[in-house]
Amino acid sequence: MFRLFVTNTHSMLNNKPLADRLRPTTLDEVVGQQHILGKNRILRNIIESGNIPNMIFYGLSGTGKTTVANIAAKSSNKALYRLNATNASVSDIKNIVRESDGLFGQNGILLYLDEIQNFNKKQQQSLLEYTENGKITLIASTTENPYFYIYNAILSRSTVFEFKPLTPDDISVALERGLEKIQTDDFPDTKIICEDGVMRHLAEKAGGDVRKALNSLELAVMYTPPDSEGNLKITMELAEQCTQKKSFKFDKKGDSQYDVMSALQKSIRGSDPDAAVHYLARLVEADDIQSICRRLMVIACEDIGLAYPQAITIVKACVDSALMLGFPEARIPLAEAAVLLATAPKSNSAYMAINNAIRDIETIDTGSIPRQLQNKHYDGEGNAEKGQNYLYPHDYPNHYVVQQYLPDNIKDKKYYEYANNKNEQAAKEYWDKIKKNAK
Incomplete structure (x- = not known):
């Protein structure tokens, strides 16, 4: 079974990434996150009120954090500034505050600070003065657990919202929109034929990341060679080539990052070293070294505890070695820690x-x-x-x-x-x- 779409030629005319062209401008266009954005849910009510408080958005990449921040800024009628904590500094924040005293900031400023976990404690503290005096309304996003990485004073002054990984059904909706966008905007006269199952495959391989799925779709369209009739036929084989490395966050049964973390801890708690190594391997394949290290140390204290009190010392040494080595070698001390914990006596x-x-x-x-x-x-x-x-x-x-x-x-x-x-x-x-x- 094939599904038919229409475009014009093999070359894409728009250099702007498909994910950016499809970025929602209203809450109704956002896929997923119905637990916070559905009807009468708290985040939707906040944004629709236009009275935006300080907030922290917590979740994996490609789950809509930046999109929702943009919509919130628009509803608040505040000037929106964006910084990424990976390369921003305190002086950048001070410059934004100075602008708030001018005409451009007369309605206040909303600062969207991405990857806030990359700010150290002193840098995060510098935000407090400006959020407390109203100069800045802060929306910070992080892919890490905010209760580990964000300064307590900021947490106590902010509302935390978790953005969950998108399901394949959520992502399928975005992929349909993406293909229609390519058809309408770029090449409305050339046929694109998607082999049955291609769109679902792209959705399932995205690991809950809608941006990743749209990038894979765009790649498939751009580099599918035309057939003898000038049509583009996206086969399952080609779709698999565009998604060679599967993210662990979702498989065909919809496993999320948090499910894998839970499975790792429960396997170790249940003294099953084979299952522990399996779930560790999923996390290793996703390059999620920080989460692995934190969870192994928690397990050493929570599940092994006083039955083998030396476990935390050994696991800390393994974790330090892994962080120093980096992947791929880090997998070795991490596996040593996981097997040690799984085979150790248990006490909570x-x-x-x-x-x-x-x-x-x-x-x-x-x-x-x-x-x-x-x-x-x-x-x-x-x-x-x-x-x-x-x-x-x-x-x-x-x-x-x-x-x-x-x-x-x-x-x-x-x-x-x-x-x-x-x-x-x-x-x-x-x-x-x-x-x-x-x-």
Whole structure:
């Protein structure tokens, strides 16, 4: 089965990339992201109100972050400036602020700062003054987790929106528009025949990145040789050549980056080194070294923990080696870390302990810190209770003395439970013996 489109000749007349020519100018034209841009969803409501706050757009490349920022700037009637943190500096921001005092910035300025994770802490701090005094409304985008890479003061003053990878169905809509655009604008008289399945193949191979899909489509049209009748027939073989390296973010079942990360951690947690190496390989093929390194270190603490406390040290050494080497060699220490973690004994006791403690702090009145633990060096004349009464454990046998450490309200709480592994059971046996004989 073939699908028929019409263009004029084999050479493309428009040098502007197809993805830029198709960039949406309204929210209704944006494909995907319905969880934040659908009817009555929060980001749509914000943009349609025209009252744009500071925002952070978080997601993979080609998911619509820049497009939505452009639409937001248009609705706000503010002057739009764009900077990329990869090559921008604080002086560039200062220059923009100076312009805001002129006629061009009379309605305020919206700064779209792409790849904000490439700004260091000091550079990010320089934005605070201008966002707080209203000189700049900031929309920052990042492909990295903002809670790892963006300064807390900026996060607390911004609303974070996650842009999810586009599905093949979303991308197929954009590809249809793209082919119609080529037909209408460039060559309206030459037939383009797409072999059945070509468009779906391009959509599935794009890894959730609509720009990548449109680039592949444009490449296929531009470099398909005309047949004897002057038509362009895009075959599946040619489409496969235009998408030789498949992104891991989506396969035919729609796996996303976050799914692969989850599968890696769950495979290691489940002590399956073969599955762990498989999912690591997907991430390696996508050149996603930063995400791999962060996740392996989290796993070492969350899932292996005190059952093998040396794991974090070894994984840190592997991670440092990988970052120093870069790909392709980085795959070797990363694989070493993944296999080590998958075959190590497991314990989540420390992870559960901190989670339980945080839950209590957030939900109940835990009370004041016991007096003996406070930083008390002087008691006022009106204080009936004199002296801190702290017992220094090193002055007692086995460096231990019975003493209350938790606040009165939760003095009997147990957050940490020794897990059933060699290391923690050895520690439990030691402390059971010490505490049994302590006064």
